[in-house]
Amino acid sequence: MKxxxxxxxxxxxxxxxxxxxxxxxxxxxxxxxGAKIYDDLENxxxxxxxxxxxxxxxxxxxxxxxxxxxxxxxxxxxxxNSSQLRSFTQLMWLAFFANRLTQEKKxxxxxxxxxxxxxxxxEFEDQSESDNIIVDLEAVTSKPREDFHIFPxxxxxxxxxxxxxxxxPGYEGKTMNLSNHPDGYSIxxxxxxxxxxxxxxxxxxAIEKGGLFTRFVEEQIDKKFKSxxxxxxxxxxxxxxxLLKRLHEEMSLPVIVLTDGDxxxxxxxxxxxxxxxxxAHLRELTVPDAKWVGVWATDIEKYKLPTxxxxxxxxxxxxxxxxxxxxxxxxxxxxxxxFLRLKRKAELEAFSKYGLTNITEKYLPQKLELAKSL
Amino acid sequence: xSLIKEKFNQISPSEFFYSNRDLAGFSNPTRSLYxxxxxxxxxxxxxxxxxxxxxxxxxxxxAVDPEKSDPKPxxxxxxxxxPGIDPEHIPLAFGTVxxxxxxxxxxxxxxxxxxxxMAILYGQITTNKPVTVKSSVDGNTQxxxxxxxxxxxxxxxxxxxxxxxxSKKGLSVSICLEGxxxxxxxxxxxxxxxxxxxTPYASITFDDPKGEKFSHPRFVKDIPxxxxxxxxxxxxxxxxxxxxxxVESQFEIPNIDDAMIEKVRKDxxxxxxxxxxxxxxxxxxxxxxxxxRQVRVVIAxxxxxxxxxxxxxxxxxxDIDMPNKKLFYWDFGDSQSKSVDMDPESSYFKQLTNxxxxxxxxxxxxxxxxxIGPTTALKFAEFAGFKPEKxxxxxxxxxxVNLSDSLQKFDDFLAPDPSCxxxxxxxxxxxxxxxxxxxxxxxxxxxxxxxxxxFPFIIEMGIAYGGDIKTGGPHVYRYANRIPLLYDEGSDVVxxxxxxxxxxxxxxxxxxxxxxxxxxCSTRIPYKTAGKxxxxxxxxxxxxxxxxxxxxxxxxAAYMSKRGQADMxxxxxxxxxxxxxxxxxxATELAGKKKxxxxxxxxxxxxxxxKKTVDEENEVENQ
Numbered sequence: 002m003k004x005x006x007x008x009x010x011x012x013x014x015x016x017x018x019x020x021x022x023x024x025x026x027x028x029x030x031x032x033x034x035g036a037k038i039y040d041d042l043e044n045x046x047x048x049x050x051x052x053x054x055x056x057x058x059x060x061x062x063x064x065x066x067x068x069x070x071x072x073x074x075x076x077x078x079x080x081x082n083s084s085q086l087r088s089f090t091q092l093m094w095l096a097f098f099a100n101r102l103t104q105e106k107k108x109x110x111x112x113x114x115x116x117x118x119x120x121x122x123x124e125f126e127d128q129s130e131s132d133n134i135i136v137d138l139e140a141v142t143s144k145p146r147e148d149f150h151i152f153p154x155x156x157x158x159x160x161x162x163x164x165x166x167x168x169x170p171g172y173e174g175k176t177m178n179l180s181n182h183p184d185g186y187s188i189x190x191x192x193x194x195x196x197x198x199x200x201x202x203x204x205x206x207a208i209e210k211g212g213l214f215t216r217f218v219e220e221q222i223d224k225k226f227k228s229x230x231x232x233x234x235x236x237x238x239x240x241x242x243x244l245l246k247r248l249h250e251e252m253s254l255p256v257i258v259l260t261d262g263d264x265x266x267x268x269x270x271x272x273x274x275x276x277x278x279x280x281a282h283l284r285e286l287t288v289p290d291a292k293w294v295g296v297w298a299t300d301i302e303k304y305k306l307p308t309x310x311x312x313x314x315x316x317x318x319x320x321x322x323x324x325x326x327x328x329x330x331x332x333x334x335x336x337x338x339x340f341l342r343l344k345r346k347a348e349l350e351a352f353s354k355y356g357l358t359n360i361t362e363k364y365l366p367q368k369l370e371l372a373k374s375l
Numbered sequence: 376x377s378l379i380k381e382k383f384n385q386i387s388p389s390e391f392f393y394s395n396r397d398l399a400g401f402s403n404p405t406r407s408l409y410x411x412x413x414x415x416x417x418x419x420x421x422x423x424x425x426x427x428x429x430x431x432x433x434x435x436x437x438a439v440d441p442e443k444s445d446p447k448p449x450x451x452x453x454x455x456x457x458p459g460i461d462p463e464h465i466p467l468a469f470g471t472v473x474x475x476x477x478x479x480x481x482x483x484x485x486x487x488x489x490x491x492x493m494a495i496l497y498g499q500i501t502t503n504k505p506v507t508v509k510s511s512v513d514g515n516t517q518x519x520x521x522x523x524x525x526x527x528x529x530x531x532x533x534x535x536x537x538x539x540x541x542s543k544k545g546l547s548v549s550i551c552l553e554g555x556x557x558x559x560x561x562x563x564x565x566x567x568x569x570x571x572x573x574t575p576y577a578s579i580t581f582d583d584p585k586g587e588k589f590s591h592p593r594f595v596k597d598i599p600x601x602x603x604x605x606x607x608x609x610x611x612x613x614x615x616x617x618x619x620x621x622v623e624s625q626f627e628i629p630n631i632d633d634a635m636i637e638k639v640r641k642d643x644x645x646x647x648x649x650x651x652x653x654x655x656x657x658x659x660x661x662x663x664x665x666x667x668r669q670v671r672v673v674i675a676x677x678x679x680x681x682x683x684x685x686x687x688x689x690x691x692x693x694d695i696d697m698p699n700k701k702l703f704y705w706d707f708g709d710s711q712s713k714s715v716d717m718d719p720e721s722s723y724f725k726q727l728t729n730x731x732x733x734x735x736x737x738x739x740x741x742x743x744x745x746x747i748g749p750t751t752a753l754k755f756a757e758f759a760g761f762k763p764e765k766x767x768x769x770x771x772x773x774x775x776v777n778l779s780d781s782l783q784k785f786d787d788f789l790a791p792d793p794s795c796x797x798x799x800x801x802x803x804x805x806x807x808x809x810x811x812x813x814x815x816x817x818x819x820x821x822x823x824x825x826x827x828x829x830f831p832f833i834i835e836m837g838i839a840y841g842g843d844i845k846t847g848g849p850h851v852y853r854y855a856n857r858i859p860l861l862y863d864e865g866s867d868v869v870x871x872x873x874x875x876x877x878x879x880x881x882x883x884x885x886x887x888x889x890x891x892x893x894x895x896c897s898t899r900i901p902y903k904t905a906g907k908x909x910x911x912x913x914x915x916x917x918x919x920x921x922x923x924x925x926x927x928x929x930x931x932a933a934y935m936s937k938r939g940q941a942d943m944x945x946x947x948x949x950x951x952x953x954x955x956x957x958x959x960x961x962a963t964e965l966a967g968k969k970k971x972x973x974x975x976x977x978x979x980x981x982x983x984x985x986k987k988t989v990d991e992e993n994e995v996e997n998q
Contacts, residue, residue: 032967034965035961035963035964035966035967036962036965036966038958038962038965039962039966039968040972042958042959042962042973042974042977043972043973045973045977045980046977047977048958048962080955080958083946083947083950083951086950086951087954089954089958090957090961093957093958093961093965094957096961096965097960097961097964097965100964101964121957122957123957
């Protein structure tokens, strides 16, 4: 191991300073919310929150931000209202709990939060109720739950030449190269919060399927195309989307998305690019410059891929997306129209018809070339 | 080929009831014991009611041999402090079927005093023991009878009759009968309990065969005003009834014998003086208004015959031919039949017409029925197509049928007179409900009188909620003429109305602790069966029940929503007490403070303002 240079040491200092700052900001924000409630109680008033409304009517597509955002409607949740008192208290508890997690640099999962509540006489009927309160907290603070050290359970994975430095307690300063393990690294809290130190990669390839991810590692796509490969495992979890955004912004890497050739695949790419309605209250999850390179509906015809017929729900989904403002032009609209015309779909694995390496040797290079012009 | 000759026998009423005793509720030992209790207790209460005596009723059931298993003989005794029965009537009242004092048209618990005799009859045929009746009318002497019924002859057999000195008025009846107390006990206790609820002015005690004593002292000191006997309403009448009324309104021509003449003399105040014809007629004219009908008829006859008493003694009236205005008589002196012409203009002619042909239709209507005045009578006569002066005694069978039909169809009669009814009244009913159920809420209503088929009726109802009432309601207590109805609940009109009610609309939900008391008073309760346990769904009665229940339900709903608000306020207060301290704890740590904020103020304020409903639930701010 070579000694770190001064420049590198400073860089590390900068990084930990940045992480401390972020933590401090979160704690300050929680404190100011807490102080307001404290003062209300002290003054003999029922405290209340203003929560941005997350109802469908308040979710609008912002063309400048290129993502869905919440509109201006907000609702008051008051501790005076007996039907809101319980959820008010739940939200307060969650802020309190998030405060402790952040202070102590401990991470938790959605399920963990649900069970932790029981230590404080806070009752949640089920996990979906506590999950919902977590989204409330996100909406109030405009911060993703990961900032409060609450992570989802579902994991996707990453592989490629990327050096990271852990910031989680006990691992501070430790570094890791993400090409060290051929199965890839699971994108959990420690990875999402890690500092991205450096990389030789020039592009990020997000791929929908675990099987293809393994094939890509085997075929050394990381080296052949100087890329970082990410398995989204279907719809990308929020931590994965956060990491994609950071790779794009902090390491200036373009992101391309490779999905199955169906309407759901198209939408997986769109969510990475411009977010989902469910997370419209957050603005740190999208990669507006991400590019969907396939499998397109037109590819099905072009490459004569084996297909399967679309189900009724596939077709319904097509019609639904046609109403979405993001699908009004470009390839998004065009491919949707073709899907509807074909009424058939194809999976990434369909390329195996032409041999196992066909997809990496033929399709991918063509698509990467194409992506430059997109 | 043989001819079988049908045998026709006439059977006596007691013979008939002996063979059909299940008609009156004596079908088995369980039912019979219960029915016997009912009949005697109701007779005791009726007797006291009618004389305005606050009833003290004592019911005793004792097993003859407690070791034996049911069914077995029991001695059933009911004592009261009522007016008693004259010793001369006792054998007939208790030893004859269909003998009684309750045949008038007014509300009473029983109708014909039939049930008590049936109980005695049932006791006799199951145990072969006589009934013991002790009665004191004056409070000094008591007559004690032991009686058996001669079933075939429907006649009492006096086994024993003694008298002794006593200090209290009243009647005591004691019979021995086969019964099943282990099965009937529940019903009998329920009966006693429910009877005392609807008879709050009575003290009822019950000594049961197991040695338990159930005591229900009176808690209301006033007896509701007794009902009066009234004339029938035209809508409740049939041809047979009209025929009987006509007979009552017609009179036979008196037999002019010595006794009759003696009576006329006496009524005119003639003593033994022999006056001339003119002198007698003068005297009669002066005293006309005070004279009895019989005497008036004799005077009228004399006026047409132009005879004094001397001559009158020697004739016999044969016929009065009103249409031909002729009077026929037999003259014993001349031994021949004679006739005289009558002057229709004479006032005596009218007297005779009345006697022979009955009253004119209009008079008949106004005098024999309730609430018909001369105007209505005339209108009715026109409606029915009769001449107003048509004599009742001259009506043919067909005319009577027409009359009866028209009486049913004519709509302009006033509603029946409810003075024959004796509702308990709202005050005593509410007191009873309060005492028996100690509820959180109670309401009662007495509906105005109404009528079905000419029989007046009044609905009284009560509703109570909460307190000592068991959950799982509504529990319905049904009464008819102060009798609790305990059997055959399912098909009763009251139950129908209660079940038709959507209680959710009145904010009554789940398994409510909730009772309904329904009392139907009528001169005739339209029971569905002879067992007298469930009331048929006559539309008029159903409507009144529904209106009564709706009125009470609205009151209940008002109470429930108040109660709901109070509950809600309490619930809210509890919620605040639970959650505000938690919020304070979390806020303290979030704000980085050491001391918790003083949140007690808002909890106290909230208690004061809990009635104000501040709704910020859906407040939406457009920023």
